[in-house]
Structure formats: C-alpha cells, structure tokens
Amino acid sequence: MADPSSYRPKPGQIPDSPGVYRFRDEHRRVIYVGKAKNLRQRLANYFQDLAALHPRTRTMVTTAASVEWTVVSTEVEALQLEYSWIKEFDPRFNVKYRDDKSYPYLAVTLNEEFPRVQVMRGAKKKGVRYFGPYGHAWAIRETVDLMLRVFPVRTCSAGVFKNAARTGRPCLLGYIGKCSAPCVGRVTPEEHRELADDFCDFMAGRTGTYIRRLEKDMMAAAEEMEYERAARLRDDVEALKRAMEKSAVVLADATDADLIAVAEDELEAAVQIFHVRGGRVRGQRGWVTDKVENVDTPGLVEHALQQLYGEETGDSVPKEVLVPALPEDPDAVSQWLAGRRGSQVSLRIPQRGDKKDLMATVQRNALQALGLHKTKRASDLTTRSRALEEIAEALGLDTAPLRIECFDISHLQGDDVVASMVVFEDGLARKSEYRRFQIKGFEGQDDVRSMHEVIGRRFKRYLQEKERTGEWEETPAPTGPVPAPQDAATAPATVPGPDATVPGPDATVPGPDAIAPGPGTTAPDLDAEPREDDGRPKRFAYPPQLVVVDGGQPQVAAAKRALDELGIDDIAVCGLAKRLEEVWLPDDDDPVVLPRSSESLYLLQRIRDEAHRFAITYQRAKRAKRIRSSPLDAVAGLGETRKQALIKHFGSVKQLKQATIDEICEVPGIGRRTAESVAVALASAAPATPAVNTATGEIIEEDDGGSTT
Numbered sequence: 178m179a180d181p182s183s184y185r186p187k188p189g190q191i192p193d194s195p196g197v198y199r200f201r202d203e204h205r206r207v208i209y210v211g212k213a214k215n216l217r218q219r220l221a222n223y224f225q226d227l228a229a230l231h232p233r234t235r236t237m238v239t240t241a242a243s244v245e246w247t248v249v250s251t252e253v254e255a256l257q258l259e260y261s262w263i264k265e266f267d268p269r270f271n272v273k274y275r276d277d278k279s280y281p282y283l284a285v286t287l288n289e290e291f292p293r294v295q296v297m298r299g300a301k302k303k304g305v306r307y308f309g310p311y312g313h314a315w316a317i318r319e320t321v322d323l324m325l326r327v328f329p330v331r332t333c334s335a336g337v338f339k340n341a342a343r344t345g346r347p348c349l350l351g352y353i354g355k356c357s358a359p360c361v362g363r364v365t366p367e368e369h370r371e372l373a374d375d376f377c378d379f380m381a382g383r384t385g386t387y388i389r390r391l392e393k394d395m396m397a398a399a400e401e402m403e404y405e406r407a408a409r410l411r412d413d414v415e416a417l418k419r420a421m422e423k424s425a426v427v428l429a430d431a432t433d434a435d436l437i438a439v440a441e442d443e444l445e446a447a448v449q450i451f452h453v454r455g456g457r458v459r460g461q462r463g464w465v466t467d468k469v470e471n472v473d474t475p476g477l478v479e480h481a482l483q484q485l486y487g488e489e490t491g492d493s494v495p496k497e498v499l500v501p502a503l504p505e506d507p508d509a510v511s512q513w514l515a516g517r518r519g520s521q522v523s524l525r526i527p528q529r530g531d532k533k534d535l536m537a538t539v540q541r542n543a544l545q546a547l548g549l550h551k552t553k554r555a556s557d558l559t560t561r562s563r564a565l566e567e568i569a570e571a572l573g574l575d576t577a578p579l580r581i582e583c584f585d586i587s588h589l590q591g592d593d594v595v596a597s598m599v600v601f602e603d604g605l606a607r608k609s610e611y612r613r614f615q616i617k618g619f620e621g622q623d624d625v626r627s628m629h630e631v632i633g634r635r636f637k638r639y640l641q642e643k644e645r646t647g648e649w650e651e652t653p654a655p656t657g658p659v660p661a662p663q664d665a666a667t668a669p670a671t672v673p674g675p676d677a678t679v680p681g682p683d684a685t686v687p688g689p690d691a692i693a694p695g696p697g698t699t700a701p702d703l704d705a706e707p708r709e710d711d712g713r714p715k716r717f718a719y720p721p722q723l724v725v726v727d728g729g730q731p732q733v734a735a736a737k738r739a740l741d742e743l744g745i746d747d748i749a750v751c752g753l754a755k756r757l758e759e760v761w762l763p764d765d766d767d768p769v770v771l772p773r774s775s776e777s778l779y780l781l782q783r784i785r786d787e788a789h790r791f792a793i794t795y796q797r798a799k800r801a802k803r804i805r806s807s808p809l810d811a812v813a814g815l816g817e818t819r820k821q822a823l824i825k826h827f828g829s830v831k832q833l834k835q836a837t838i839d840e841i842c843e844v845p846g847i848g849r850r851t852a853e854s855v856a857v858a859l860a861s862a863a864p865a866t867p868a869v870n871t872a873t874g875e876i877i878e879e880d881d882g883g884s885t886t
Contacts, residue, residue, distance in 0.1 A: 179203070179239055179240070179241060179242050180239075181223065181224050181227070181238045181239065181241070182224070183242075184241070184242060184243045184244060185224045186220070186244065191216050191217040191220055191221075191246065192216055192217065192246075192248055193215050193216065193217040193218070194215070194216060194248045194249075195212075195213065195214050195215070195216070195248070195249055195250070195251060195252050195254070195255050196212070196213060196216045196246050196247055196248040196249055196255060197210065197211070197212045197213075197246065197247050197249065197255050197258045197259050197262065198210070198211055198212075198213065198216060198219070198220060198244060198245065198246040198247075199244070199245050199246070199262065199266075199268075200237065200238070200241035200243070200244050200268075200270075201241060201242060201243045201244070201245070202240055202241055202242055203242040204719075206266075207262070207266035207268050208237065208240060208241060208268050208269050208270050209237050209241070209268050209269075209270040209271060209470070210259055210262045210263050210266065210268050210271055211259065212252075212255040212256060212258070212259040213255070214252055214255075214506065216246050216248070220244065220246070223238050223244075224238075227239070231471035233270070233468070233470055233471050234470070234471045236270075237270045237470065240270075251509070252506055252509035253509050253512045253513045253516070255509075256483070256509055256510065256513050257513060259483070260483040260487045263483075264487070270470050271470060272446075272466055272467075272468065272470055272472055272476075272477065272480045281296050281297070281298050281309065281310060281311050281314040281317055282296070282297050282298070282301075282307045282308065282309040282310050282311070282317075282460075283296065283297075283307070283308040283309050283311065283317045283320070283321065283380065284296070284297035284305050284306065284307050284308075285305065285306040285308075285330075285373055285376065285377055286304070286305050287304055287305065287306050287370075287373065287377075288302075288303065288304025288305060290366055291331050291338070291359045291360075291366060291369050291370075292330065292331065292369070292370060292373035293330070293331050293332060293333070294321055294325075294330050294331070294332050294373075294376065295332060296314050296317050296318065301488070306377050307493070308377075308380045308381070308459060308460070309452075309459065309460040310452075310460045310461070310462050311460060311461075322355075323416045324376065324379070324416070325350070325355040325356070326354070326355060326412070326413060326416045327391075327413040327416055328372050328373075328375055328376040328379070329350075329354065329355055329356050329357040329372065330356070330357070330369070330372050330373050330376050331356055331357070331359060331360075331369065332350065332356065333348055333350070333356070333360075338360050339828075341358075341360040341361060342360045342361065343828060345361055346361070347360060347361050347363075348360075351363070357369055357372060375387070380459075381454060381455070381492070388414055391410055391413055391414050392410075392414055394410055395407050395410035395411055395414065398410060432453060432456055432497060432532075433453065433454050433455065433495045433496050433497065434453045434495050434496070434497035434498065434499055434532075435450055435451070435452055435453070435485070435495050435497075435498050435499070436450065436451045436453065436499045436527075436532075436535060436536055436539045437449075437450050437478060437481055437482070437485075437498065437499065437500050437501070437539070438450075438501055438536060438539035438540040438542070438543040439474055439477050439478060439481070439501055439502075439543060440540065440543035440544040440546070440547040441468070441474065441477065441547070442547070443468070444467065444468055445465060445466065445467055445468060445547065445550070445551065446465070446466055446468055446477050446547070447463060447464070447465045447466075447543050447544075447546040447547035447550060448463060448464045448465075448466075448477070448481045448543065449461070449462075449463040449539050449540075449542040449543040449546060450462050450463065450481075450485065450539075451535065451538075451539050451542075452495075453495075453535075454495075461542075463542070463543070463546050464481075464484070465546065465547065465550045474501065474502045475502045475503060475504050475505055476504070476505070478500045478501065478502055478503070478504055479504035479505065479510060482498070482500075482504070482510060482514070486514060486517050489517055490517055490518070490519070491518065491519060492518075494514055494517045494518035494522060495518075495522070496518075496520075496521070496522060496523065497522070497523045497525075498514065498522060498523070498524050498525075499525065499526070499527050499532060499536060500524065500525075500526060501526065501536070501540065502526065503524070503525075503526060507524055510524060511523075511524045560776055561603065561604030561605070561776075561780070562577075562604075563776050564604060564775075564776035564777050564779065564780040565577035565578060565579070565603075565604055565777075565780070567771075567775055567776060567777030568723070568777045568780065568781065571760070571769050571771060571777060572723070572749060572751055572760070572762065572769065574722065574723070574749055576722070577722075578721070578722035578723035578749070579602060579603055579722060580600065580601070580602050580719065580720075580721040580722055580723075581600070581601045581602075581721055581722070581723045581724075581725060581784060582598055582599070582600050582601075582635075582721040582723075582724050582725070583598070583599050583601070583724075583725040583726070583727070583784045583785055583787070583788040584596060584597065584598050584628065584631055584632065584635075584724070584725070584726050584727065584736070584788060585597050585726075585727040585785070585788035585789050585791075585792040586616075586624045586627045586628060586631070586727070586728075586792065587789070587792035587793045587795070587796040588622060588796060589796065589800060590622070592800070593796055593799045593800045594615075594616040594621075594622070594627060595613060595614060595615055595616065595792060595795050595796045595799060596613065596614040596616065596627060596628075596631040596792060597611070597612075597613050597614070597788050597789075597791040597792035597795060598611065598612040598613070598614070598631070598635060598788070599611050599784065599787045599788045599791055600721070601780075601784050601787075604780060606787060610719075611791060612635075613791065613792070613795045614631050614634065614635075615799075616630060616631070617630075618630045624728065624731075624732065625728075625731045625732060625734075625735045626735070628726055628728065628732045628735045628736055628739075629735040629736070629738060629739045630739075632724070632726075632735070632736045632739035632740065633739040633742065633743065636720075636739070636740060636743050636745055636748075637743060639719075639720055639745075640743060640745075720747075720748060721748060722748065722749065723748070723749045723750075723751065724736060724740075724748055724749070724750045724751075725751055725752070725753060725781060725784055725785065725788075726750070726751075726752045726753075727752070727753065727755070727785050727788055727789060728752050728753075728754060729752055729754040729759070729761050729768075730752070730761050732752050733750060733751065733752035733761045733762065733763055734763060736750050736752075736763075737750050737763040737764075750762070750763055751769075753781050753782070753785045754768070755785075758771075758773075758778065758782065760781065808830060808858055808859050809823070809830070809855065809858065809859075811858045811861075812851070812854045812855050812858045813854065814851070814854075815851065815854070815855070818846075819844075819846050819847060819851075822844055822845065822846060822847070823841070823844055823847065823855070826843075826844045830859070833855070833859060834859045834860075836856075837856075838852045838853055838856050839852075841855055841856065
C-alpha cells in the first residue's frame with residue numbers, strides 16, 4: 178500500500194487549466210482516469226488526510242504509485258479524451274458500463290450494391306444503418322416479415338444471392354413477392370436502393386407520410402377500377418399499421434429522444450435507456466455496474482452518456498436526451514453531443530407531461546433491473562467466496578487465491594501439440610487474459626514434458642516483466658533461464674520474444690503496441706528498441722496465487738520443477754486428475770480429496786473444463802488448417818491473393834477446371850505461364866470424393882475452392 182504523499186506533485190507544479198489526469202500503480206498500469214475544469218483544484222482533493230477520503234477513493238490513491246496529467250484547451254476536449262483513455266486503458270477504478278448481453282439490431286447494409294436487411298449484433302460497421310436495439314431477435318424478424326410485403330428488400334446472405342444469380346432462379350421469397358429479386362434482374366440496383374431507402378425512412382419514424390401516400394394511391398386505383406391493385410395497396414397499409422402497432426405511441430409530438438434513468442445504491446448502479454423515434458419506443462437497453470469510484474448520480478449519467486454516444490455520429494445521437502440529473506458541466510456535455518450529432522442536442526430533465534411520465538416508466542425498469550441483478554449476484558458472490566475460501570483451506574494457502582491460472586495440453590496422437598492457459602479472477606473467467614501455446618521444444622507426445630515447457634515459458638515472461646518494471650532487485654539464481662537484470666528506465670517495452678503466444682478467439686485483442694505472432698511468425702527479440710510504457714494491461718505481467726494443471730502427480734511435479742528452475746517459490750501449484758477428481762500437491766504421495774458436493778471442487782472442475790475446452794478448440798483449428806488442401810496449392814508461385822481471385826472469378830474449383838487457358842488468362846494478375854500451370858495442376862489432381870447430404874441423399878457440389886483430405 179503506497180503513501181499518497183510519496184508521489185504527490187510539488188506545489189505549483191500542477192496547472193490550473195482544464196485537463197485529464199491518470200493514476201498509475203507500481204506496475205505502471207493506469208488504474209484511474211478523470212477530467213477536471215481545474216487540474217490543480219481537482220488533484221488537491223486526492224492528496225488530503227486519508228481519513229477524510231471516501232473509502233473507494235482512499236483505496237485508489239493508496240493503490241496508485243504516480244499521477245500524471247494532460248492539459249487541453251476546452252472542457253469538451255477533456256470529456257472526449259477521458260472517454261478515449263477509459264476505453265483504451267480499461268482502468269480498474271473507473272465506472273464502466275457493460276451490457277449484460279449483446280443486443281440485436283435491425284440493420285440495413287447500405288454500403289453494398291444491393292442493400293440487405295438483417296439482424297446484427299456486436300460492433301457497428303461503417304455504412305450500415307441500424308435500428309434498435311431490440312430485446313429479442315424474434316421481435317425484429319416479426320417486424321421485417323410484415324414490412325417485406327411493402328418493401329421487398331433483399332434479406333438473403335451473399336452466398337444465396339450469388340447462387341441465385343448464377344442459376345437465374347430467385348429464392349422462395351422472390352417467388353412469393355417478399356423480395357424484389359435483384360439477383361435475377363427483376364429490379365435495377367437503383368430501384369432496389371430506393372426500396373431500401375424507403376424502408377429506412379419508415380423505420381426512422383417517418384410513417385405517417387408514407388401511409389397517407391399509399392392510401393391516396395389505393396383510392397386512385399379504386400376510382401380507376403383497378404381493384405386488384407387497390408386491394409394490394411390496402412393489404413400493404415394494413416401490414417404497415419400492424420408493424421407500427423408493435424411499438425405503441427408514447428410521445429404524441431413524434432419526438433426523437435433517448436430517455437436515461439439510473440437506479441443505485443452504495444455499491445452498484447443500473448442504467449436503463451429507452452430509444453424513442455417518431456414518438457414510439459424503438460429500442461431498449463440497460464447496464465449494471467459496480468461503483469468502484471466515488472460517484473454520484475450526475476457522474477453516473479455522464480459516464481452513461483459517454484458509453485452510449487462515444488462512438489455514435491449523425492442521427493444515432495437524437496435531438497433530445499432526457500436524464501434524471503444533469504452532469505457536473507451540462508454545457509460541455511451538450512457541446513460534445515452536438516459535435517457527435519452535427520447539430521444542436523438538448524440535454525435536460527423532463528419536468529411535466531408525457532415525457533415525465535415516460536421517464537418514470539424508465540426509472541421503474543432501472544429499479545427492477547438493479548433488484549434482479551442483486552438477487553442473482555448475492556447467491557453467486559457468496560458461492561464464489563465460499564469456494565475460494567475452501568480451496569485456500571484445503572491447499573494450506575495463507576489467503577484465498579483471487580487469481581487462478583489453469584494449464585492443459587491437447588494433441589491428436591502426438592500431432593499438433595498445443596497448450597492453453599485460462600485465467601479466473603475472483604472466481605470468474607477473465608477471457609482477455611487467456612493465452613494459447615504451441616509446443617516447440619520437442620516432437621511427439623509427452624504431456625509431462627509439454628507441461629514443463631509451457632509453465633517455464635509463461636513464468637519466464639512474468640520474470641521479464643517484473644525485471645523490466647524494476648520490481649526485481651536481485652539477480653536470480655544462475656540455474657534459471659532468466660536474462661540479466663536491466664535498469665527500469667532503459668528496459669525495453671513489452672515485446673513478445675520467441676516464446677510469444679497467440680491470443681485465442683475469446684481473448685481481447687491487445688493494444689497497438691502489442692505484437693501477437695501467429696504460427697510460423699518470428700517475433701522481435703526482447704532486445705529491440707525500448708518504447709515508453711503506455712499503461713495498457715500487459716500479457717504476462719500479473720502472477721497468480723494458484724496454478725492448476727490438468728493432470729496428476731507427474732504433471733504437478735513438472736510444473737513445480739519449472740517454477741523452481743526460475744526461482745519462483747511464492748506461487749502454489751496443484752493438479753486436478755480427471756479419473757477420480759483428486760487434487761494433487763507437489764511432493765505429496767496422497768491426493769487431497771475434496772467433498773464431491775463442495776463449491777471448491779465445482780470451481781476447480783469449471784476452471785479445468787474451461788482450460789480443456791480452450792485447448793481442444795485451438796488444437797482442432799490447427800489440425801483443420803493443416804489438413805485442408807486444394808489442387809491450387811500445387812501451383813508454384815501462386816499465392817493466396819491470386820488463388821482467391823481465380824475462385825472469385827470462376828465461382829468454384831469445379832468451374833475453374835472446365836475453363837480454358839485463355840479464359841484463365843482473363844483473370845487480373847494471371848499470366849499465360851501461370852494459367853498453363855494452373856490448368857496442368859487441376860488436370861492432374863485426383864477427383865475428390867463428392868460430399869453427400871445424408872438427410873436428402875443430394876450430392877453437395879464443391880464451391881469454396883478447396884477440399885478436405
């Protein structure tokens with residue numbers, strides 16, 4: 178625990194300008210980011226008597242080891258920089274709202290030649306128009322199904338679209354009138370885009386004008402005795418009205434607004450947002466967060482606004498934002514929102530009428546969300562705490578192991594040997610810390626030797642990080658393969674060495690300074706040019722209190738030997754054997770038998786199973802990549818880019834085999850000599866065994882440019 182006076186800036190050193198400040202811990206990680214109108218006044222609040230500070234603030238300043246700041250011109254710039262740094266550094270003491278699930282959106286891909294309507298989740302893409310979010314994907318599909326009668330926009334995937342264009346036959350929706358079938362040329366790209374634009378206008382809330390136009394056309398058709406056309410228009414109007422009925426009118430003046438409500442207690446806060454477009458609720462979402470910093474309701478509202486609109490532009494930011502309390506500096510926040518939207522944004526508290534009534538509804542939703550979350554978490558937190566305490570007692574640890582790392586080896590009869598490392602903190606999976614390894618020290622099957630190699634590589638990296646930050650003051654024993662100590666000021670930044678691993682598919686992508694070499698890639702040496710530490714979470718910098726290996730006595734002994742060789746004696750090791758679910762400790766002839774119904778055994782099993790899942794997923798992907806082959810692989814000098822160009826041009830390897838050399842030469846980048854080599858390679862390739870759909874007996878044609886052997 179650090180004394181804040183040890184890193185307090187000198188009097189007069191802090192400017193009295195607007196700016197953003199960062200607190201760092203002893204590992205140089207950024208643990209808190211804040212902004213201030215006056216940096217001198219704000220930072221002075223942190224360096225007062227510890228007894229006068231809020232408990233959370235006191236914990237933060239005693240965890241920190243340094244503070245730094247950046248001066249900006251305006252408070253709006255400070256707001257934007259604060260959001261950027263919170264997102265980049267993920268500080269542990271900042272309030273961060275996280276969705277409890279990935280909300281589905283109704284998306285229209287306006288960036289394609291033929292826009293497509295579909296359900297999308299995850300990060301938003303440029304050139305795609307989004308509507309929502311919705312509570313359930315089925316709600317989107319019901320709405321789309323009703324509207325396709327009036328706006329027959331394409332909904333099929335790229336593969337279905339290309340196949341229909343190749344065969345000249347539209348899909349079922351094209352036959353029943355729920356798709357305009359641009360794939361077979363029934364409408365031009367311009368006509369199809371106009372349909373997509375009308376669809377977007379209707380979803381954006383401009384419904385009245387379109388329905389009145391349809392009703393006018395219906396009456397005109399009836400007067401001209403075109404009764405069939407009038408009946409179709411009547412059905413179209415009814416379909417649109419049914420779609421509109423699914424979102425009732427809540428604001429009579431066709432308002433575009435977002436309503437944000439906050440429910441909080443001393444420890445947690447829940448935020449609920451209603452998205453109102455055209456007077457109707459078009460989407461709803463919510464977050465729950467721990468109040469890890471001393472923050473009041475205006476502060477929670479400001480954080481919610483940053484989270485909600487930090488990456489939004491244009492119409493995604495509404496004209497009006499209604500909140501339960503105004504942020505500390507509402508003018509700066511309003512200017513920031515206006516900059517995101519490109520026009521004026523009203524930020525205010527509703528005082529009367531329909532908007533106040535709707536805000537009360539949003540507030541009730543926030544209270545229910547907080548209550549439901551606390552009900553779920555109470556039992557979960559109690560269970561996890563009991564499990565960690567039981568593990569500490571059974572293994573003879575001084576404290577509960579708040580960080581546990583588990584390692585597993587996976588292979589197929591000695592081939593494609595890989596290993597996984599999963600991390601659990603406070604009993605919960607921390608997937609951004611997952612790592613996977615390729616066994617490099619030897620060939621063949623030897624789980625014990627593989628475990629020794631993986632543990633050694635992982636903790637060798639830990640010692641390098643510890644040395645780089647200056648925490649390691651003594652030279653280790655010469656028996657360990659640890660490089661000589663360096664001065665902390667000149668030590669290189671964290672650059673993966675030859676033992677670097679590849680983050681898995683569940684892992685968070687490291688920051689831009691991190692290098693993740695893939696299979697067959699040579700990583701930079703640790704003696705590369707040093708770079709300044711930027712405070713981002715590092716890969717192997719944080720040691721666990723407990724290492725769990727998947728296996729029995731031999732694997733545990735190998736892991737312990739690897740730690741001893743590196744001079745590490747403050748990390749506990751155990752193994753969980755699958756056969757009888759026994760826990761093995763180093764140098765013990767008898768296992769520790771945990772009760773079959775104990776929470777400690779359940780937690781260890783969950784950690785072990787997660788390590789096994791992560792390892793076998795990587796091993797299968799590696800094996801599949803190795804065995805996947807194509808006749809084009811035999812063509813010397815033909816890289817992936819030109820392979821893809823050939824497949825894209827002809828549609829499949831089967832079509833490419835039937836092409837002449839002159840036709841192959843028409844592909845950009847393919848010369849005559851290469852075309853001749855391609856033709857020879859395809860002619861000499863053995864025909865692949867056709868795949869058969871076992872349900873229908875249909876032969877599945879090869880269309881992806883490759884085959885599996």
